[in-house]
Amino acid sequence: MEEKLKIKLSIADRVYPLTIDPKQEEGLRKAAKNIEALAKKFEQNYAVRDKQDVLAMCALQFASKIEQGGIDSSESSKAAFERLKALDDLVHSKLGE
Secondary structure, three states: OOOOEEEEEEEOOEEEEEEEOHHHHHHHHHHHHHHHHHHHHHHHHOOOOOHHHHHHHHHHHHHHHHHHHHHHHHHHHHHHHHHHHHHHHHHHHHHOO
16 A cells, blocks of 8 residues: 655645645646646636635636536547447348348
């Protein structure tokens, strides 16, 4: 069993100590960096009253990307299934002749 790693991430001017698996470190650090960059962008471009508003906007942005990715993937899978079914029907019709 791998030893746990203790790290500190800074998000919205707060430090969050975490105990994680070492394989999670890179992803968590990248995520914190992306949140910080997006929060800074929102603070510069919009009149926000506090950090909670900025973090809520960040959460919405990231969650919507995940949801849209799932929708796009589902639509792509459905289209691929329909193409495969059409190809299967074509093969069966040619073999049946």
